[in-house]
Amino acid sequence: MSETKKRQSTFLAWLVRMSLIKRWALMLCFRKENVSEHSHQTAVIAHMLAVIRNRLYGGDLDPNLAATLAIYHEVSESKLQDLNSRTKYMTPEFTKQYKRLEHIAEQECLQTLPTELREDFAPLIIHDNVQPRYQKLIKAADLLSAYIKANDELRFNNREFTHVKDGLEPRLAEFCRELPEVRYFMDTFVECCWATVDQLTGLDQDKTGRLGS
Numbered sequence: 001m002s003e004t005k006k007r008q009s010t011f012l013a014w015l016v017r018m019s020l021i022k023r024w025a026l027m028l029c030f031r032k033e034n035v036s037e038h039s040h041q042t043a044v045i046a047h048m049l050a051v052i053r054n055r056l057y058g059g060d061l062d063p064n065l066a067a068t069l070a071i072y073h074e075v076s077e078s079k080l081q082d083l084n085s086r087t088k089y090m091t092p093e094f095t096k097q098y099k100r101l102e103h104i105a106e107q108e109c110l111q112t113l114p115t116e117l118r119e120d121f122a123p124l125i126i127h128d129n130v131q132p133r134y135q136k137l138i139k140a141a142d143l144l145s146a147y148i149k150a151n152d153e154l155r156f157n158n159r160e161f162t163h164v165k166d167g168l169e170p171r172l173a174e175f176c177r178e179l180p181e182v183r184y185f186m187d188t189f190v191e192c193c194w195a196t197v198d199q200l201t202g203l204d205q206d207k208t209g210r211l212g213s
């Protein structure tokens with residue numbers, strides 16, 4: 001061949017495989033969830049939180065940036081897979097070492113990109129490069145996604161998720177105190193997420209917008 005074939009990047013291939021990585025792998029799940037699905041939901045929530053912050057509480061966040069950061073917030077799991085939170089935060093030393101592994105995995109993912117693109121992706125993929133206010137917002141979105149999941153499983157009487165809900169509630173309460181957009185989001189959107197289709201249809205037709213028992 002007269003032309004040298006351009007070397008292929010594995011970056012997208014690693015991200016595509018995130019759909020194969022199971023979340024809640026050690027637990028019985030009524031509905032299976034993978035890392036790709038979780039990342040999408042977290043991105044939607046992060047975008048909504050940023051819009052709420054700007055519109056109602058005088059914020060100046062970039063909702064599109066918040067959504068993009070959330071899309072990539074679990075990129076290290078393409079290398080490490082998903083680790084449950086209780087193990088990840090088992091001890092301060094273990095957490096420190098695992099965070100180090102996550103950072104290495106993020107760097108490895110960045111290195112799979114063509115050199116000419118890395119500068120654009122580094123602020124999105126490397127967690128340490130993300131501004132603290134966006135880190136906090138995305139963490140809140142991450143916890144909200146997990147909280148919705150836990151309540152959805154409990155709706156089907158899956159008691160495996162009782163301790164998940166109990167553990168998330170005080171963490172989300174703290175976020176509600178620090179970020180008013182999280183409180184607004186929980187008051188306005190969360191409860192409907194584990195409603196049935198009939199309940200959702202009824203809510204759309206009911207001007208009060210209250211979820212019945």
